[in-house]
Amino acid sequence: MTEPQYENWLADLSASRILLAELHHSQGVEYVATGPFISRPTDSDPNRVYDDCLTAAVDISTRIDGLVGFGQVALLDDGSITHWAANAWQGHPIRLYLGGPDWSRDDFRLLANGRNGGISDARRGVLSFVMEDESSVFDERIDTGQLPDDAGPVPLALGSIYNAPAYLLTPDPYRFKASFLPVTALNPKDNGNPVAHTNQMGDGTFDLSERLKGTLTVDIEEAHNTPQKVCEWVADYYGVPLGDIQLPGYRVGLYYNGDVSGAQILDELCQGLGAYWYRDALGALTVRQRVLPTAAEITLDGDDIEYDQIRLASTEAPWRGLTLRWGRNYSPLTTIAGAIEEDNPGEASRLRKEWRESRKTQAVDDYPLAQHEELNSVIQDEADAATERARLLTLRAQRRETWSIKAFLAPVRVSMAITVDHPRLAGRVGRIASVSRSPTRGTTNLEIWF
Structure with a gap:
């Protein structure tokens, strides 16, 4: 099945759908589905039986100001899976695939990647798991190594840095550490006055031939000097796929001489750019600026909105x-x-x-x-x-509004420009700020920013 064919199938709200879940644990993988399913002998994983005990619809929520959220994975326990409660589930992958009940398994598409948060309910007839997004990987500290004499982490410099501290490595020669990463230029200064030096670009160090008279600082040039390049470095460090990056080509700089995580870097990058970041349902890092839409990519017809399911959720005053x-x-x-x-x-x-x-x-x-x-x-x-x-x-020159709508709508993505043909919104064009949808139901909960 081609991608256009799959998109057309998604747009058909009357199409039959089945959700497959692959639940990993310490001893292997369990295969479950929302209906009976067996892969074909010609599939890449032939004759795979999926137990039709997946009962919850597993809502998937994505926000531009937060993280991907998942509903619980709930299984019907008729006694045949009671022993699963003894398995070690927490931290292992959960993969969700969406397709038609009569499809080849190879035509299913990966819908979401997540992590098992552990068993949330185990009682007669029910076994449930918490499904968590994978953004927590960015909370892990970046290991830059340690400076001598327990002086703390080696500094992490990304991009163009003005007047940062430098740290003594050896007294003979007087070698100083400026950056964990290789650099393209180092310009040390004594009380702000440039001093003679020799750079070792590959390991972010420099040597001074004369003693200092005052405070040593250094200007640093490192290769990741645009928002796009910073995102690429963070994604590469954590082994995360890079998704849609929509950021300007400004020259930027970020510097840390203490413990730092990827999430801190992304937060600081986005703060002054009016931007947001998250990992999408498939695990890719997405970073975009919030921008005013000029034309709608899709139109939501008023007849497709559930009765009385449109409301003004919040307002934001303009900035003086x-x-x-x-x-x-x-x-x-x-x-x-x-x-x-x-x-x-x-x-x-x-x-x-x-x-x-x-x-x-x-x-x-x-x-x-x-x-x-x-x-x-x-x-x-x-x-x-x-x-x-x-x-x-x-x-922020005028009041901004967020509207909450529940509608029958083909799958849409966060940040898409949308116009709503309804008397309360009079065809205004906004951006989708939040999408919450069950893959096996036709309704979608939207938050739209105007």
Whole structure:
């Protein structure tokens, strides 16, 4: 079956569907389904019998401001699977596949990857599991190794870093560590004044030939200097597939000299870009900016909305103004070299301040309590900061609304542009912020951001 044929089948809400679940545990795999199913002799896994004891519909929820969520995997226990309760399930994979009851097994498509959160209910007639998303892998600490003398983790620098600390490795020669990753440039400074040095790009170190007079800091250039490249590095480090990345090509920098996780990196990257991240139902890392839709990709007809199942869920007031912080100084100085003070007062000022700022206000007279927002960003260039500040202010120049709708709708994806042909919304175009759907039912719960 081709992908277009499968998409057409998904769009047919009257089509018969069956959900297959492969439940892994420490001793093997159990195969269950929402109806009787046996793979064909010609399938890649021939004559596989799926026990038709899967009773729950396993709702799958995806949000642009959170993680993928799954309903419980509930099995009908007629006594034949009671012994399964003794297996070690927690942490092992759960894979869900969707197709038609008369299909070849090889034509089924992977619907979702998740992890077994353990048994949630085991009693007469019922065995249930919690199904968890796999985003927790990004909570694991990134291992950069340790500095000498128990000085903490080796710093992690991604992209363009201004004025970071450097750490002594050996006293003869005076070798300093600036970055866990290989770098493209290192420029050490003594109280802000550039000093003679020799770089070892491959291991992020540099040597000084003379003693320091004051505080040593270093500017770092590392290859992952755009939002796209940062996402690629995080996904690669954790062995996670890279999904849809829709981010601008700004020059960015992120620096950590303590414990850090992939989730922290992604959160900090997204914070000042008006962006969000999550792992989709198939486990791929997805990162996008929230942007205003210009044209609808799909239309929801009012007749397809369940009776009285459309409501205004929340509103967000516009922003009166925005201060976007950028170009972070990772080691502000109190003492600046005289040569810098005299010859480059602008640089001296920057060496003292932690952040540079891009500020602007806008008229929102209809909302007297509208707030002036402040955001930190990983942006490194003034022009990029001004561009992003203007984009975010435009996005928040008027009241935003989130509407909750339950409808009969072919499968849709988070972030799609949608127009709703209903008197309450008058054909406005919004973005899907949340989708909650059972693969074996025709209704979909939507949250749409206008």
